[in-house]
Amino acid sequence: MRHVQFEPRRALRAARILAADPDDLPQVFTIIESLSWDTLARVARRMQSSDAGRRLYEARPDIVERLADRAALARLPEGSLGRAYLAFVERENISAEGIRAASEIGMTNEVSLPPDLAWVHRWMRDTHDLWHAATGYSGDVLGETALLAFSFAQTWNPAIALVIVIGLSKTTSGADRGRAARRTILDGFRRGRRAAWLPGQDWDALLAQPLSDVRARLSLGAPPVYTKIRSSELNAAA
Numbered sequence: 001m002r003h004v005q006f007e008p009r010r011a012l013r014a015a016r017i018l019a020a021d022p023d024d025l026p027q028v029f030t031i032i033e034s035l036s037w038d039t040l041a042r043v044a045r046r047m048q049s050s051d052a053g054r055r056l057y058e059a060r061p062d063i064v065e066r067l068a069d070r071a072a073l074a075r076l077p078e079g080s081l082g083r084a085y086l087a088f089v090e091r092e093n094i095s096a097e098g099i100r101a102a103s104e105i106g107m108t109n110e111v112s113l114p115p116d117l118a119w120v121h122r123w124m125r126d127t128h129d130l131w132h133a134a135t136g137y138s139g140d141v142l143g144e145t146a147l148l149a150f151s152f153a154q155t156w157n158p159a160i161a162l163v164i165v166i167g168l169s170k171t172t173s174g175a176d177r178g179r180a181a182r183r184t185i186l187d188g189f190r191r192g193r194r195a196a197w198l199p200g201q202d203w204d205a206l207l208a209q210p211l212s213d214v215r216a217r218l219s220l221g222a223p224p225v226y227t228k229i230r231s232s233e234l235n236a237a238a
Contacts, residue, residue: 007034007109011162014106019166022141022231025099028163029106029125035159040117043124043155043199053200060119063126063204067096073207081214082207085133092139096126123199124155130203134214135191136223140230142171142181146188153192154199171229184226195219 011034018027047053066072067085076082089095103125113121128151135150137143145167152160168185172178196218206214215221 004038005033005036005040005109005159011035011159015162015166018163019169022166022170022234025102026106029103030108031162032157032159033107033109035162036157037159039155039157039159040113040120044116044120046197047120047200050200052202056123056200056202057116057120060116061204062122064096064100066204066207067126067130076208077210079210079212080208081130081133081211084211085130085207088133088139089129094129094139096129099125099129120199127198127203130206131198134198134211134218135188135220137188138228140228141167141234142184142226142229145171145181146185146224146226149185149188150192150195153189154195154197170234177227177229180227181229184224187224191221191224194221 011031014027014030014034018024018031021027044057047057067089070086070090073082073086076086100122112118128147131151132139132143132147135147137147137150145164148160148164148167151157152164164185168182171181171185198218201218209217215223
């Protein structure tokens with residue numbers, strides 16, 4: 001049976017809070033929980049349409065334990081996806097466990113997901129920062145919005161579209177900066193359309209692979225060049 005998540009008023013309340021504070025990560029998960037409609041069911045169906053995706057869907061791996069082991073990641077080859085992921089989370093001062101905790105704070109709906117869709121949600125959440133490392137977007141507000149545009153092109157999740165609108169409102173003020181930010185975000189969407197379908201990838205198996213090979217295999221192209229916009233800059237301007 002299709003599982004639908006649709007609470008627009010709750011999503012809009014969270015959106016107002018997120019617009020005031022782009023670092024309030026639990027609000028992102030509240031929006032995702034409230035406005036994703038049938039996205040998880042669609043992702044689950046597509047995963048089962050390929051051999052690799054079906055194996056993941058049936059095994060339902062938990063990648064957080066692997067990503068939390070920074071000593072093991074540091075032993076991976078220089079230039080590998082795993083090392084790039086480690087550099088990303090250390091640079092941004094984040095962790096897979098912290099993102100999971102933010103998700104648990106933000107997702108408070110009393111209606112629980114079926115086990116298979118709950119795993120799809122966890123997989124999308126827990127691999128998000130691997131998408132950062134693979135695509136080359138940083139964790140600044142503009143980089144995050146561009147990666148969400150990439151994600152929207154891959155999943156057509158209406159909740160992600162709302163978060164992108166918030167990101168656009170925060171990053172496109174000023175003529176010159178606004179044009180550059182819009183180009184970066186639009187390029188994220190275009191890259192998502194061209195790329196292989198990332199939800200169905202075995203990310204654990206890719207960690208030890210050279211990042212350049214991963215980008216070629218997934219048709220990601222070269223990492224983007226853009227001027228980062230940090231939330232601290234936006235707060236100072238406000």
